Amino acid sequence: MRNLWTDEDxxxxxxxxxxxxxxxGTLRDDPDLAFFMLADAAAVDYGVDAHFEVVxxxxxxxxxxxxxxxxxxxxxxxxxRSITDMWEGAMFHEREMYDMMGIVFEGNRDLRRIYMSxxxxxxxxxxxxxxxxxxxDSPAAGVNPLERPETWDLSHFRExxxxxxxxxxxxxxxxxxxxxxxxxxxxxxxxx
Amino acid sequence: xxxxxxxxxxxxxxxxDAAEEARLRAAAGLVPARPESGGEYAGxxxxxxxxxxxxxxxxxxxxxxxxxxxxINMGPQHPSTHGVMRLVVKVRGEIIVDIDPVLGYLHRGIExxxxxxxxxxxxxxxxxxDYLSTMHNEHAPxxxxxxxxxxxxxxxxxxxxxxxxxxxxxxxHGLMMGxxxxxxxxxxxxxxxxxNRDEIVDMLSAISGQRMLxxxxxxxxxxxxxxxxxxxxxxxxxxxxxxxxxxxxxxxTGNEIFRSRTIGMGTLTGDQAISLGVTxxxxxxxxxxxxxxxAKPYSIYDELEFDVITHEGGDSYSRYLQRIAEIKQSIHxxxxxxxxxxxxPVQAQVPGIIRPRPGRAYGAVESPRGLYxxxxxxxxxxxxxxxxxxxxxxxxxxxxxxLMPGRLVADTMAVMASLDPVMGGVDK
Numbered sequence: 001m002r003n004l005w006t007d008e009d010x011x012x013x014x015x016x017x018x019x020x021x022x023x024x025g026t027l028r029d030d031p032d033l034a035f036f037m038l039a040d041a042a043a044v045d046y047g048v049d050a051h052f053e054v055v056x057x058x059x060x061x062x063x064x065x066x067x068x069x070x071x072x073x074x075x076x077x078x079x080x081r082s083i084t085d086m087w088e089g090a091m092f093h094e095r096e097m098y099d100m101m102g103i104v105f106e107g108n109r110d111l112r113r114i115y116m117s118x119x120x121x122x123x124x125x126x127x128x129x130x131x132x133x134x135x136x137d138s139p140a141a142g143v144n145p146l147e148r149p150e151t152w153d154l155s156h157f158r159e160x161x162x163x164x165x166x167x168x169x170x171x172x173x174x175x176x177x178x179x180x181x182x183x184x185x186x187x188x189x190x191x192x
Numbered sequence: 193x194x195x196x197x198x199x200x201x202x203x204x205x206x207x208x209d210a211a212e213e214a215r216l217r218a219a220a221g222l223v224p225a226r227p228e229s230g231g232e233y234a235g236x237x238x239x240x241x242x243x244x245x246x247x248x249x250x251x252x253x254x255x256x257x258x259x260x261x262x263x264i265n266m267g268p269q270h271p272s273t274h275g276v277m278r279l280v281v282k283v284r285g286e287i288i289v290d291i292d293p294v295l296g297y298l299h300r301g302i303e304x305x306x307x308x309x310x311x312x313x314x315x316x317x318x319x320x321x322d323y324l325s326t327m328h329n330e331h332a333p334x335x336x337x338x339x340x341x342x343x344x345x346x347x348x349x350x351x352x353x354x355x356x357x358x359x360x361x362x363x364x365h366g367l368m369m370g371x372x373x374x375x376x377x378x379x380x381x382x383x384x385x386x387x388n389r390d391e392i393v394d395m396l397s398a399i400s401g402q403r404m405l406x407x408x409x410x411x412x413x414x415x416x417x418x419x420x421x422x423x424x425x426x427x428x429x430x431x432x433x434x435x436x437x438x439x440x441x442x443x444x445t446g447n448e449i450f451r452s453r454t455i456g457m458g459t460l461t462g463d464q465a466i467s468l469g470v471t472x473x474x475x476x477x478x479x480x481x482x483x484x485x486x487a488k489p490y491s492i493y494d495e496l497e498f499d500v501i502t503h504e505g506g507d508s509y510s511r512y513l514q515r516i517a518e519i520k521q522s523i524h525x526x527x528x529x530x531x532x533x534x535x536x537p538v539q540a541q542v543p544g545i546i547r548p549r550p551g552r553a554y555g556a557v558e559s560p561r562g563l564y565x566x567x568x569x570x571x572x573x574x575x576x577x578x579x580x581x582x583x584x585x586x587x588x589x590x591x592x593x594x595l596m597p598g599r600l601v602a603d604t605m606a607v608m609a610s611l612d613p614v615m616g617g618v619d620k
Contacts, residue, residue, distance in 0.1 A: 089469025110250035115296040
């Protein structure tokens with residue numbers, strides 16, 4: 001991961017995954033810190049060859065910013081301890097993280113899928129989860145038009161569309177039709 | 193009818209002996225609703241789905257039945273669950289022993305969709321989430337993306353944003369008043385609520401172009417400036433909104449049935465509410481003065497004068513009074529915003545496809561249902577690397593199984609309506 005920055009009203013730090021209960025317990029119970037409210041708990045997948053992160057956002061009256069605690073979880077062994085003993089409301093957060101990312105929370109006594117059906121086998125928000133839709137069979141499969149233009153490989157895409165678009169009887173007939181120069185050779189005409 | 197059978201299988205609540213009554217009252221006092229004896233595992237056939245072994249301890253608890261208990265489904269197609277949600281309710285006669293919410297009937301995978309959409313498009317995708325607070329749904333991502341991209345919206349845009357989100361809050365809270373009465377059998381108040389809502393959505397469609405899913409916010413501003421139709425409708429609405437709200441309030445607040453079914457019902461203390469993650473009006477009705485507009489002021493809320501309203505009761509009735517007080521507070525805020533609104537542009541200069549620097553940003557707003565926040569991660573590309581939404585009604589729904597044990601089945605929907613969840617937001 002590149003060197004990241006953070007915004008102006010949030011303080012953040014990282015911890016190893018096995019210390020989350022200890023750190024969050026201190027943050028909550030120390031009277032000088034008093035982060036009494038769990039604002040959010042979410043999981044992030046940093047890619048197939050990287051790691052997961054469980055991200056907690058906390059709120060306290062005594063501090064001007066939100067506090068973000070990032071707990072690192074191994075991708076090969078996605079286990080972390082549950083914080084449902086501290087905040088009962090973490091239950092749905094953890095069930096959602098288990099459902100969507102496949103992170104197991106030890107000590108959570110209701111860790112089952114919350115959105116997907118109980119017999120579902122995948123974890124949809126992981127980065128290696130590919131949507132099994134019709135687009136995978138289309139001529140443009142493998143081309144994500146939102147990727148950086150220098151990575152585009154449009155050769156087979158161009159062959160597929162050249163026979164149908166633009167129709168030859170429209171081409172150049174009406175000025176202002178928007179199809180002139182309509183082959184995709186110059187990437188400047190593509191919407192950026 | 194004289195009772196000849198010495199052991200009726202399903203006891204009437206009136207016939208419960210004192211020990212049983214005490215046990216259920218203790219359960220209603222929000223100790224974890226767990227019957228002491230395990231009971232016998234009954235299986236999923238009871239609620240009409242194929243049987244399978246229970247996956248967790250909690251699931252085994254819910255699906256284990258003591259003598260005299262039974263499981264029933266409430267929903268997913270139920271007129272008063274405020275959307276498609278299934279509650280597996282364990283009952284003993286008319287008294288609720290346990291509740292297990294089953295979610296996911298409306299799950300659309302919006303977070304995954306947003307990871308494949310440009311930053312501008314994300315603001316469209318989040319619209320249908322909590323469909324009664326669409327403006328708030330767009331506000332939090334807009335704040336987070338502006339932090340990521342390092343720009344500020346112009347002052348007039350911030351004022352227009354505050355104006356439309358407060359209008360949205362008024363009709364959302366107004367609908368809650370009507371739906372709460374509707375779930376107790378009162379058919380009239382919802383019609384008055386919809387008069388108010390229709391005036392506001394007509395106004396907002398004049399400024400945004402859409403009637404329900406407004407798609408009004410942009411990164412770095414809003415889509416349109418105010419126009420004559422919007423301001424004209426705003427003035428007309430403002431001249432009669434208080435009368436409309438008070439008319440509705442007169443009809444509901446003093447009603448004897450309404451009072452007896454809300455006062456003392458579903459009581460949530462402040463500590464329990466914090467532990468359960470309940471936020472918004474539900475938390476403030478329990479006496480905790482947490483309001484993101486004051487606690488972490490965003491947009492222009494540090495320039496406006498208002499106090500955080502709280503109620504002490506923590507029951508359904510307090511939550512209802514809290515909504516009414518916040519409607520009047522929002523109208524007061526709208527007056528201030530109109531007075532102070534500056535001139536100027538409404539949209540900062542941003543390119544069509546935004547590529548923020550790599551980073552993370554957290555944007556939180558106070559939606560009508562509580563703390564709605566967005567956590568966005570950028571890797572430098574045109575789409576968010578990760579886009580996480582914390583929907584308040586999803587988290588607040590966890591309070592329902594804690595509130596209901598010991599109550600009657602018919603009160604489930606009344607308590608649920610007082611928590612005001614929206615299933616589009618619960619299921620994302």
